[in-house]
Amino acid sequence: MKRNPPVIPSVVKDQRLVKERRQQIVEGAVRLFIKKGFHKTTTREIARACGLSIGTMYEYIQSKEDVLYLVCEYIHTELETRLRKSLYESDTARDSLRKCVENLFYTVDEMSSLIVLIYQEAKSLPKELMSYVLQKEEEITGIFENILIKGMEDGTLSVDENTVKLMAHDIMVIGEMWAFRRWALKRHYTIDQYTKRQMALILDKLIPREG
Amino acid sequence: MKRNPPVIPSVVKDQRLVKERRQQIVEGAVRLFIKKGFHKTTTREIARACGLSIGTMYEYIQSKEDVLYLVCEYIHTELETRLRKSLYESDTARDSLRKCVENLFYTVDEMSSLIVLIYQEAKSLPKELMSYVLQKEEEITGIFENILIKGMEDGTLSVDENTVKLMAHDIMVIGEMWAFRRWALKRHYTIDQYTKRQMALILDKLIPREG
Amino acid sequence: MKRNPPVIPSVVKDQRLVKERRQQIVEGAVRLFIKKGFHKTTTREIARACGLSIGTMYEYIQSKEDVLYLVCEYIHTELETRLRKSLYESDTARDSLRKCVENLFYTVDEMSSLIVLIYQEAKSLPKELMSYVLQKEEEITGIFENILIKGMEDGTLSVDENTVKLMAHDIMVIGEMWAFRRWALKRHYTIDQYTKRQMALILDKLIPREG
Amino acid sequence: MKRNPPVIPSVVKDQRLVKERRQQIVEGAVRLFIKKGFHKTTTREIARACGLSIGTMYEYIQSKEDVLYLVCEYIHTELETRLRKSLYESDTARDSLRKCVENLFYTVDEMSSLIVLIYQEAKSLPKELMSYVLQKEEEITGIFENILIKGMEDGTLSVDENTVKLMAHDIMVIGEMWAFRRWALKRHYTIDQYTKRQMALILDKLIPREG
DNA sequence: GATGAATGAGCATTCATTCAT
DNA sequence: GATGAATGAATGCTCATTCAT
Numbered sequence: 001m002k003r004n005p006p007v008i009p010s011v012v013k014d015q016r017l018v019k020e021r022r023q024q025i026v027e028g029a030v031r032l033f034i035k036k037g038f039h040k041t042t043t044r045e046i047a048r049a050c051g052l053s054i055g056t057m058y059e060y061i062q063s064k065e066d067v068l069y070l071v072c073e074y075i076h077t078e079l080e081t082r083l084r085k086s087l088y089e090s091d092t093a094r095d096s097l098r099k100c101v102e103n104l105f106y107t108v109d110e111m112s113s114l115i116v117l118i119y120q121e122a123k124s125l126p127k128e129l130m131s132y133v134l135q136k137e138e139e140i141t142g143i144f145e146n147i148l149i150k151g152m153e154d155g156t157l158s159v160d161e162n163t164v165k166l167m168a169h170d171i172m173v174i175g176e177m178w179a180f181r182r183w184a185l186k187r188h189y190t191i192d193q194y195t196k197r198q199m200a201l202i203l204d205k206l207i208p209r210e211g
Numbered sequence: 212m213k214r215n216p217p218v219i220p221s222v223v224k225d226q227r228l229v230k231e232r233r234q235q236i237v238e239g240a241v242r243l244f245i246k247k248g249f250h251k252t253t254t255r256e257i258a259r260a261c262g263l264s265i266g267t268m269y270e271y272i273q274s275k276e277d278v279l280y281l282v283c284e285y286i287h288t289e290l291e292t293r294l295r296k297s298l299y300e301s302d303t304a305r306d307s308l309r310k311c312v313e314n315l316f317y318t319v320d321e322m323s324s325l326i327v328l329i330y331q332e333a334k335s336l337p338k339e340l341m342s343y344v345l346q347k348e349e350e351i352t353g354i355f356e357n358i359l360i361k362g363m364e365d366g367t368l369s370v371d372e373n374t375v376k377l378m379a380h381d382i383m384v385i386g387e388m389w390a391f392r393r394w395a396l397k398r399h400y401t402i403d404q405y406t407k408r409q410m411a412l413i414l415d416k417l418i419p420r421e422g
Numbered sequence: 423m424k425r426n427p428p429v430i431p432s433v434v435k436d437q438r439l440v441k442e443r444r445q446q447i448v449e450g451a452v453r454l455f456i457k458k459g460f461h462k463t464t465t466r467e468i469a470r471a472c473g474l475s476i477g478t479m480y481e482y483i484q485s486k487e488d489v490l491y492l493v494c495e496y497i498h499t500e501l502e503t504r505l506r507k508s509l510y511e512s513d514t515a516r517d518s519l520r521k522c523v524e525n526l527f528y529t530v531d532e533m534s535s536l537i538v539l540i541y542q543e544a545k546s547l548p549k550e551l552m553s554y555v556l557q558k559e560e561e562i563t564g565i566f567e568n569i570l571i572k573g574m575e576d577g578t579l580s581v582d583e584n585t586v587k588l589m590a591h592d593i594m595v596i597g598e599m600w601a602f603r604r605w606a607l608k609r610h611y612t613i614d615q616y617t618k619r620q621m622a623l624i625l626d627k628l629i630p631r632e633g
Numbered sequence: 634m635k636r637n638p639p640v641i642p643s644v645v646k647d648q649r650l651v652k653e654r655r656q657q658i659v660e661g662a663v664r665l666f667i668k669k670g671f672h673k674t675t676t677r678e679i680a681r682a683c684g685l686s687i688g689t690m691y692e693y694i695q696s697k698e699d700v701l702y703l704v705c706e707y708i709h710t711e712l713e714t715r716l717r718k719s720l721y722e723s724d725t726a727r728d729s730l731r732k733c734v735e736n737l738f739y740t741v742d743e744m745s746s747l748i749v750l751i752y753q754e755a756k757s758l759p760k761e762l763m764s765y766v767l768q769k770e771e772e773i774t775g776i777f778e779n780i781l782i783k784g785m786e787d788g789t790l791s792v793d794e795n796t797v798k799l800m801a802h803d804i805m806v807i808g809e810m811w812a813f814r815r816w817a818l819k820r821h822y823t824i825d826q827y828t829k830r831q832m833a834l835i836l837d838k839l840i841p842r843e844g
Numbered sequence: 845g846a847t848g849a850a851t852g853a854g855c856a857t858t859c860a861t862t863c864a865t
Numbered sequence: 866g867a868t869g870a871a872t873g874a875a876t877g878c879t880c881a882t883t884c885a886t
Binding site for chain 4: 459461541542545546556559560563582584585587588589591592595596599602603605606607610611615616619620623626627
């Protein structure tokens with residue numbers, strides 16, 4: 001069952017201002033979290049980085065964990081938006097998959113620090129917020145699940161019904177792997193090579209058997 | 212270039228004692244790190260959990276990060292040992308791969324909290340220790356790389372030379388994914404189903420073209 | 423020497439408005455002070471409770487301590503008003519005392535949280551305001567002092583001149599004790615029993631010796 | 634039902650040391666609480682006043698409220714000890730009462746700031762600790778209750794059975810009143826006068842009716 | 845007169861590490 | 866080699882008050 005996004009309460013009422021300031025906060029915090037990690041970043045540093053006084057910052061959040069949540073939400077929104085962009089451009093599901101996976105790989109490349117951030121820090125979220133973040137992760141995986149289902153329908157992709165979800169997760173993880181294993185992969189592959197080869201592996205498996 | 216394992220200095224000289232006590236420390240710390248994470252676990256808690264006084268514990272380590280390193284090393288050693296167990300039992304590389312991948316999946320299942328722990332906390336290691344941990348991760352990946360190379364030689368596996376490393380990483384990550392995506396995967400697959408289906412996907416790609 | 427009530431400056435000039443708004447503030451604050459104490463109540467909470475914005479509230483006071491003073495003054499005014507109500511109804515001083523003491527006990531019963539509030543929080547007032555509050559307390563005690571003096575004059579009460587003040591304070595404190603020891607007294611006495619028995623003790627001492 | 638004294642946990646195990654350090658803490662804190670009140674005293678000030686570092690102080694308490702409890706307990710213990718001192722010296726209950734009340738008055742005089750402290754700050758204790766403090770207050774009141782009961786038995790004091798508890802509370806409150814109304818009483822009475830006159834009032838009421 | 849966003853000094857508390865015994 | 870009391874810098878967070886609108 002789909003859960004509504006958690007509401008982070010703020011003292012300030014003006015919703016336009018809340019949105020604007022929170023964007024500021026996220027921008028400041030992301031940089032710091034990437035560089036030092038969530039726990040080693042202090043609230044004072046975040047405040048300084050986003051140009052607010054510590055008191056003002058706390059008018060827009062309730063705790064440091066809220067900042068982490070806002071950051072995770074921002075990353076997921078950004079990721080989802082980018083992935084959905086290449087979604088409706090293709091005729092066949094096979095073609096759609098190719099485009100979306102390619103898009104995934106290049107997006108992960110550009111957002112790699114952010115992807116890693118979620119992998120490493122989401123665990124520090126309070127339960128309620130964490131489970132929403134996980135749900136979001138699943139929704140994003142759902143993008144690929146849907147393409148695979150379409151491919152089953154239009155006959156351009158060959159997947160077992162029971163393997164659809166698995167394949168979708170595989171694709172996501174193979175994509176994100178470029179972020180969290182980049183220390184090893186970068187020494188042997190460029191993002192272009194990575195994309196081309198992984199794409200081949202993925203699509204090969206999905207060739208519909210002829211005849 | 213292969214680096215030697217970092218030496219964690221200890222005040223105590225008796226090497227047998229050092230090993231024994233550090234094993235104690237690791238056992239206490241692992242439980243806590245899994246439950247609360249590295250940062251939220253205090254050194255006092257670790258000392259209590261491993262039955263040493265805080266002062267005594269510090270005779271065997273130099274900092275809290277050292278404990279994290281010992282834990283990571285323990286996990287990697289355990290993982291590598293288990294993976295290598297199924298290594299030399301097979302005739303063909305293809306057969307060997309099948310066994311090792313299966314072993315990987317079931318091992319990840321049993322060690323899933325530990326796998327996740329490394330993913331989430333290794334970033335808190337000091338540079339020097341972290342890069343040794345990453346190297347270890349690569350060594351483990353090397354197990355599969357070697358099988359694939361053997362498969363190229365004995366003709367039982369079809370891999371492009373340039374894709375060997377990639378495939379090895381894919382296998383590792385598909386395996387570990389059962390740990391760090393278990394919140395989603397467990398709802399749809401048992402470890403047996405997961406193993407069977409992923410194995411099929413992996414091996415399909417590697418069928419040598421006949422004729 | 424009787425001091426004039428301290429003037430709490432306000433930015434707003436319209437005296438009618440000042441009085442009205444301050445009444446609002448007191449009503450909101452009293453509830454909160456009783457429930458959480460002065461220090462644990464925030465100015466924001468007071469503002470919310472009295473339906474003013476924090477900015478507007480500060481147009482009518484100068485500091486949080488001012489609110490406490492207004493509250494103390496309100497309580498004392500209320501107490502004094504109630505006590506004076508039963509003052510001029512009797513012929514003899516003895517009769518007057520009986521009525522006033524009874525009134526005191528029942529009034530303390532009804533205002534017990536307020537009485538306790540003054541006991542516990544008045545110390546947080548700035549010097550100047552505090553000493554006015556103490557003076558007010560003494561004025562209220564004076565009500566009983568006057569009755570006792572009248573009783574010396576009309577011969578219906580037997581008190582030593584040097585004991586008059588003491589007796590007046592005794593009466594006040596025995597009355598207020600029902601508020602600040604209610605946790606113990608309520609388990610053994612109703613307010614009716616308390617009133618009857620204390621009254622007996624007080625009046626017995628004051629029977630004029632005959633002959 | 635009599636409750637056991639709450640146990641304030643301490644990190645330090647050595648009970649002798651705990652007792653010693655807590656005594657230090659109480660001595661430092663009492664002075665500050667009297668001067669500035671509980672809320673306006675900072676933990677740093679307490680630490681400085683008792684000659685411990687802030688970290689060390691927190692090895693012996695768990696929160697600032699614990700300090701307040703220790704202070705209250707110290708005051709009550711001191712008070713009770715002093716009151717019990719004059720308890721077993723007399724033949725008749727009447728005589729005993731005289732001595733004990735006199736002792737009460739002079740003790741309150743010497744401890745007046747401490748008495749006031751409990752009146753004003755006990756409300757800031759957490760529920761559990763507060764109710765123990767109230768129980769202690771009742772136990773102390775019990776000293777006078779017992780004397781009155783003895784007086785009923787040996788015929789040297791005339792009290793109604795139903796008024797015993799009330800009288801005991803009256804005595805305590807009349808005694809403590811010298812502390813919390815000293816700003817008014819000191820202007821008119823010395824402690825000797827206060828004692829003599831209140832004693833007369835109390836004992837008069839308790840004269841057994843002859844014949 | 846009314847509003848409420850902004851401020852930042854100040855607070856209680858924690859915790860990795862040391863070192864005298 | 867073992868112990869655990871001592872340390873104090875550092876942290877997340879609060880809140881009375883102001884002032885531009």
